[in-house]
Amino acid sequence: MTTAAEMDLLLTVPPALSARVVGSFAYLTIRDRLPTILTKAVDSIHRHKDKFFEQHGEEGIRAEKAAIALLSKLRNELQTDKPVLALSDELEDADAWNRYLQRHQNLQGDQDSVSWFKSPWLYVECYMYRRIQEALWLNPPISDFDVFNEAKTQSYFESQRAVMALCTYLEGLRKSIEGLPDNQLLDHFGKLLQVSLWGNKCDLSISAGQENSQKVSPLDSLDDLRPYILVDDFSSVWSALILGRNQSGPGRVDIVLDNAGFELTTDLVLADFLVSSGLARTVRFHGKSMPWFVSDVTARDFQWTIRQTMAANHMWMSKSGVQWQSYVQEGTWTYHDHPFWTQPHQFCDMASDAADLYADLQGAALVLFKGDLNYRKLTGDLDWEPTVGFDVALQGFGPAPLCSLRTLKANVQVGLQPGQAEKLSAHHPDWMTSGKYAVVQFHSPHSDL
């Protein structure tokens, strides 16, 4: 039964972003971008045909064909706005997905089926990635195949020079970190937080981009990029860490990861700094349990990145990799992939739909949410006025002090000053989707922060 307070909320929250609005970013994503991603997924499976044959014989070839047929069918369903179908595999999250479909069908009423162009964008976009997983899962010998693996490893290799620069900086820091006064820690933390923020641009061109650029250190670009940070709650993030440390000793920082490749490396560098500086005792990384939104981190990507960094032919990079591996071995760093992160829910549903994860996050001194998709889920992917407060858009979500580090790649943004969005629209019509702008947006459920 809906309480009066819930009814109030239902009446006041704006509608979900959806491809219903012809010409909107959601519409263009579903019409153009998602079918292209599916075509690339098909292509990746097809190019690995020989490998499947080597590993599984004729059964591998059969599986390759069957998975491709399922993905082609999926692309056709999407392009012709067919109803969203219940999942038919037996993965542990299938029931939750099917219940979620029912929930949306009930909300939408009987006239229209839940479908690609009529239903919330967040939901159908997540659903596409889950259906890719279904196509593989239904074809056992190749169930584990990650259709996005090549893109992720390429991003890692292409950003080597920037990673070397970061690891060299980290090595310099390690030598002097003991006894560093708080004002200097603040300075380094600010820099590494911004590197991790801009890592979310995910085009590895944080250092001005051109391949032959001399200016390869992402740290050198931070001053030029600062005017593009639209909301900067850095000082609150710092206070959350310092207050916690001073009251009860260094606590736990959780990082809800986004992309593999360069972005993940920036997150690992930040996490290394947090631990070695004594600002955090432990770091918990949250990743995805299946390939997700092309470049998101899975357990395999996480381990692979640390191994590659250890094996790098660069002294400070390999030293960093060895350090990261020992953080993992001694449990200072842990990796978690709760199924909720690959479900379509807004984060305000977490307390009821994934109570164990919510309770787990409550143990953190600070939770960093990386990237655009996490921001969409934090704010429910609703059509908010840009001046609405971040706390309002979170709709009650607040397990711990939290901060979104996000470059803007979707048309939802809250917490801006009056007139700020209008000014941006006048000069940069694509400010919400170009990845050129960013936010460091903080919220705490505790009144002392």
Ligand SMILES: O=P(O)(O)OC[C@H]1O[C@](O)(CO)[C@@H](O)[C@@H]1O
């Ligand atoms: O990796 P991120 O930063 O979450 O970005 C995911 C991208 O996918 C989208 O969901 C669109 O397909 C956008 O929100 C964003 O461009």
Ligand SMILES: [Mn+2]
């Ligand atoms: Mn991503």
